[in-house]
Amino acid sequence: MGVSARVFIARDAGALAVGADDVAVALARAASRRGVALDITRTGSRGLYWLEPLLEVVTPAGRVAYGPVAPEDVEALVDAGIFDGGQHPLRLGLTEEIPWLKRQIRLTFARCGVIDPLSLDDYRAHGGYRALERALSLGTEAIIEEVVQSGLRGRGGAGFPTGIKWRTVSQTSGPQKYIVCNADEGDSGTFADRMLIEGDPFVLIEGITIAGIAVGATKGYVYIRSEYPHAVATLAAALAAARREGLLGRGVAGSAHAFDLELRVGAGAYVCGEETSLLDSLEGKRGIVRAKPPLPAHKGLFGCPTVINNVLSLASVPSILGHGAAAYRELGHGRSRGTMPIQLAGNVKYGGLFETAFGITLGELVDRVGGGTASGRPVRAVQVGGPLGAYFPRALFDTPFDYEAFAARDGLIGHGGIVVFDDSVDMAKQARFAMEFCALESCGKCTPCRIGSTRGVETLERIINGDNAEPNIALIEDLCHTMKFGSLCALGGFTPYPVMSALTYFPEDFRARPRRLVAAE
């Protein structure tokens, strides 16, 4: 055993939630008892969550991983000589060789889990801020052209081409322009924004800065949800570090461009992820959805031209500018270019973040990558794209992960979350939840959304209780139609997706339910 050792343990919320801190403490104690000078670097997560807490030890051959480590395992691990990469049943080999990680194409998440998230030196040593340097030499027009050429589309859900949005803002004049980063990440089953902010915040800051320079904005905001206190803390610390080093502020990285970035915390409203509602929230108002036009690109925050992009869209820009638009565009499928950080969640054996080129099929993702359910029971349904996304049965597992392919099957990829359910799921209850969630989170502007969702809950309740299934199902279909076409935004407009897909693909859960006299829930 050596007298000094270096290890990496994540401090990502997902790792902390399964005891990463306790493991770090136990490891420090075990090392000190043996006189080993231990250097523990806390990182973001690699995204292999079923292996968290994951411990990585630096060896001459590379980083060797052990996991999932419980504090009780630590003594035995140290006795097995892990500081030299020793054998142990929890040993996973070289981290980079773990097949689940090796199969991925990590562009946006290249550094996540690898570096100390708050070390600018680490960030730079791994290619950070080279894209900004290139952007400064390219000039604003050429930056936008590269982003257009890359084919990057918004990762927040709507899939609008990012470069086109930037161009609109750059061509719109205003006394002030803004970049707003949407870090509201409200969709259940998604955590990529959180992981990225906690694991590699500087790539987001760099991406936002490039956007600011490209469109002529001098001020930016990151609107992050209050449910993410760890991400808030990491980003606040990263912003302070970037300001200290002149990477934000008056002359960004020694250039003539001024750009500063501020963090704002949401207050627990799902609808504030919708871009115009988010802008109202940033302005200190209730998060009511605005009618479009005007587009935020023309009249956004405080009435000024505003780029609003998801975390992943902005964080993909440094990699695009760093490697060139062509390399990014080469990856993908149809009109979905580049890579997508896909998130596998719920009742899944191998849950985590899997970044890969568009085009991989849903079945490949769920069965091969995800390994099926954690419960070991058959997969019955998956919900793709958050609470507004459709439930797909196995019969649709040949759908390629691609915006258009999902849309063609009345689904959406949204922010890339896949929630896996086993055969114990009651799809009528899932449909009822979709309506409940819409009722809970509706901003209240449109009647079909505000009132329709409540009617939907009541009607599904009757169906669940076996009360007049057929006429009530017809009522739900009608209601969904009204919501779909009578809602201003996708909260009311897309809630019919999970409801109708549940009804279409799993009709047996709605019909022929035993009649219950009391709604005992």
Added chain:
Amino acid sequence: MMPVYETWSAERTAEIIAQYVDQPGALLPILHGVQAAFGCIPEPAVPILADALNLSRAEVHGVVTFYHDFRREPPGRHVLKLCRAEACQAAGCDALAERAQAKLGVGLGDTTADERVTLRPTYCLGLCAVAPSAMFDDRVIGRLDAKRLDALLEETWA
């Protein structure tokens, strides 16, 4: 860590306002500050905020009630948030929520009579790959099961 709240005072409220008032769109940061200090948005804070920001009381009230985070009453000594969204549903959160409610004798969103703990539903903590998830005071918890839940409920006596 268990948060300790201050008793309400107009002076303290004015201090918090002064800290944020120069920012554009200051109301949300101020409300977060007020709630961090007092555990809720006390009713007498509303006119003071309205005055400072040149808004009507109704406008401030509208904002406070719009957002799920802002509360009119301080929570219990501990807060247990259980994620109730789809990824956690798939992993069995319904049974855990029922267990917590039965053990505490309160519904989701309520505080026990002894003010020991407030039980809240939450819709996604971003811990969907280690579902079911929860937050106990400022600690995040993944792979929650009945045993772990019982241990957390035991901790509320501390």
